[in-house]
Structures are given as C-alpha cells and as structure tokens.
Amino acid sequence: MDILSAIRRGLPHTLLEEWFCFARHVTIGCGGHALCALYPRSVEELAQALLFLQRENIPFCKLGAGANVLPQDGVFQGVVVRFCKLDVRFYEGRTLFAGAGVPLGALLRLAREGCIGGLEPFSGIPASVGGATAMNAGIPVRHFGDLVERVLAVRGGEIVLLKREECRFSQKDSAFLHGDTVAGVYVRGALSDRDQIARESCYYRTRRARLPKGRSMGCVFVNPQGESAGALIERCGLKGLRQGRAYISPVHANFIINEGDSAQDVAALIERVKAGVLQKTGIALREEIRRIP
Numbered sequence: 001m002d003i004l005s006a007i008r009r010g011l012p013h014t015l016l017e018e019w020f021c022f023a024r025h026v027t028i029g030c031g032g033h034a035l036c037a038l039y040p041r042s043v044e045e046l047a048q049a050l051l052f053l054q055r056e057n058i059p060f061c062k063l064g065a066g067a068n069v070l071p072q073d074g075v076f077q078g079v080v081v082r083f084c085k086l087d088v089r090f091y092e093g094r095t096l097f098a099g100a101g102v103p104l105g106a107l108l109r110l111a112r113e114g115c116i117g118g119l120e121p122f123s124g125i126p127a128s129v130g131g132a133t134a135m136n137a138g139i140p141v142r143h144f145g146d147l148v149e150r151v152l153a154v155r156g157g158e159i160v161l162l163k164r165e166e167c168r169f170s171q172k173d174s175a176f177l178h179g180d181t182v183a184g185v186y187v188r189g190a191l192s193d194r195d196q197i198a199r200e201s202c203y204y205r206t207r208r209a210r211l212p213k214g215r216s217m218g219c220v221f222v223n224p225q226g227e228s229a230g231a232l233i234e235r236c237g238l239k240g241l242r243q244g245r246a247y248i249s250p251v252h253a254n255f256i257i258n259e260g261d262s263a264q265d266v267a268a269l270i271e272r273v274k275a276g277v278l279q280k281t282g283i284a285l286r287e288e289i290r291r292i293p
Contacts, residue, residue: 003035003058007079010052015039020080022071022292023261025063027126029215030263031071034061034293037080043099043152043159043183046086050181051157053079061293062181064131065103068218069290070270073263076293083130086183091116094191095149099184100130104137107187108201117192118147120200124208126218133185134176135290136169139204144187145169151176152184159183172222172288212249214257220270221254221285229285230254233273236280243269267291 007016016038022031040046053060059078063069086099089107091114098107104127111119121142122132131137132144133151148169151162153176160180168175176182211218221229233239233253241248245260246269258266274285 003077003079006056006058007036007038007052010056011038011049014045014049015041015085022066022076022080026066026069026071026217027215028070028217028256028258028263028266030073030258030261030266032074032076032263034076034078034080037063037082039082039085041085043086043154046081046083046181046183047154047157047159049081050154053081054157059293063292064100064128064134065126067126068131068135068137068288069292070217070266071263071292072267078293080293083128086130088184095186095188097184097186098129100128100133100182102129103127104129104132111189112194112197112201115192115194115197116189117197117200118142118189119187120197121204123201123204129185130182133167133182134174135288136172136174143169143171145174147187147189149186149188151182151186154181154183155179177290212251212255212257214249214259216249216255216257217289219254219288220256220273222288224283224285227283228254232277232281232283232285236277238273238276241269241272241276243272248273 018036020034020037038049040049062081064083083101086101088099089102104122104125108119127137136143136145138144148164153160223229230253239253240250244265246258246265249255249257277285
C-alpha cells in the first residue's frame with residue numbers, strides 16, 4: 001500500500017508534512033524519520049484522521065511537544081499525528097479550556113490573565129496540554145490530573161466528553177496512554193490574584209532552573225514507592241555512566257543527556273541503568289518516558 005497516496009485520497013483536507021524528522025521535534029534531539037505527519041486543525045478533523053488510519057491499518061503514533069519521549073532510529077513506515085494546531089483556549093470563572101496542542105506555558109499565562117491559581121507548579125514544564133494530561137505530568141505536590149474536570153477525547157473515531165474519574169489518572173499514567181486520545185481539557189483552578197500567581201510561578205521556574213541543561217527527556221524513571229529514582233541510580237554507582245554520546249547527568253541521575261544523534265545509545269543506556277539498579281537493589285525501575293513510534 002502506498003501510504004502517502006492513501007492519506008491524500010482519504011484525508012484531502014488535513015495538513016500533511018512529508019518525511020517528518022523526529023530529532024527536530026523532540027527534546028532529546030535524536031531519532032529517525034516517519035513517512036509523514038498529519039496536523040489536524042479541529043477535534044472533528046482529528047477524529048476523522050484517527051478513524052481513517054485505524055480503518056486502513058496504517059501504523060501511526062501521536063506526538064505532542066516531544067519533551068518526555070524517545071523515538072527510534074531509522075524510518076517509521078507510518079504516520080505521526082501532531083496536535084499543535086489544536087490551540088483553542090479560553091476561561092470562564094475558575095475553569096479553563098485548552099486544546100491538546102496548547103503549550104503549558106500558554107495555559108499558565110491565560111490562567112494568570114483570568115486570576116486563576118493552582119497551575120503554578122507546572123511553570124517551566126516543557127509540555128503540551130494533551131501530553132501533560134495523558135502522562136499526568138507534574139511534581140510531588142501536584143499532578144495535572146489533580147486539576148482536570150473533564151477531557152474532550154477521541155475514542156474509536158467518536159468524540160466523547162469524559163469525567164475526571166473516567167480518565168484513570170495515576171502516577172505518570174492515565175487512560176490516554178492506553179487507548180483514548182486527548183483533544184482538549186477543562187481544568188479548574190482557584191481564585192487568586194495576578195501578583196500571587198506570578199510569585200508562585202517564579203518560585204517553581206527557579207526550582208526547575210537547577211535541573212540539568214542539555215538535550216534530555218526530563219526524568220527518565222518514575223520514583224519507586226518511598227524512593228527517589230535519581231538517588232537510587234546514584235547509590236548504585238551509575239551517575240555519569242556513558243553509552244556512546246549519551247550519559248547519565250552528573251547533576252541529576254534521573255536525567256540522560258544526549259550529545260549525539262543515536263536514539264539507540266539512549267535506549268541502551270536506559271536498559272543498562274535498569275539492569276544495574278535491579279541487580280544491586282532488587283528494584284525494577286519503571287520508565288516515565290514514552291517510546292515512539
């Protein structure tokens with residue numbers, strides 16, 4: 001099957017980019033290419049695209065801001081579905097709505113404009129609203145799912161509105177990593193004032209400024225119960241471990257810094273860390289990042 005020709009026939013009005021480069025669109029800065037990427041401009045167009053790809057058995061993966069993902073090297077014989085055109089945002093009272101492609105930074109600016117507090121802990125997190133929802137992004141004091149009221153989602157080509165309890169939020173996980181696709185999110189904050197929001201946002205941005213610099217995916221592993229994954233990796237003597245031009249950050253051992261162009265080096269380093277920690281502690285680290293495609 002000629003995938004590009006099939007997509008042009010089946011989705012003639014959806015924006016299409018041929019020969020999509022993963023490395024240019026993920027923060028780890030490596031990975032190969034996909035045959036093409038689709039950029040739906042509405043929830044209806046997203047639903048149509050996903051239904052078409054599923055019906056035609058065309059391989060696809062979903063990609064938001066690309067901040068917590070690791071693509072593969074080589075060529076993905078399929079389609080990347082992007083969300084950046086789903087950028088509608090507004091607020092009413094203490095509730096904000098944002099399309100899946102809205103950057104978290106833009107959502108925080110909207111919250112400040114509306115004097116809606118509660119989102120400050122997400123300041124400086126390089127994610128889209130869709131990705132933050134699907135991966136339940138956050139820090140120990142608050143995760144994105146804590147603020148979600150409802151999610152506008154696509155399920156099997158249909159548009160559905162899900163209540164928070166239907167989203168199955170847990171530690172760096174949700175129903176949207178296992179089926180449904182986030183199209184937009186309603187989040188509810190608390191009444192605040194702009195100066196207070198600005199002060200708290202500055203506090204969290206300053207904290208994040210101490211994190212390792214360089215091309216990374218953020219934290220690679222979920223913290224085990226009662227443990228810090230970074231501290232565990234460091235205690236196992238793995239801080240600074242290298243694989244090709246990828247290495248465990250000497251600043252924070254739960255970060256992998258990539259100075260090369262090999263996704264395989266990054267993937268191999270992850271496996272070495274998991275094996276080393278399991279051997280020395282008996283703890284099986286769970287990846288926080290997502291592998292694509």
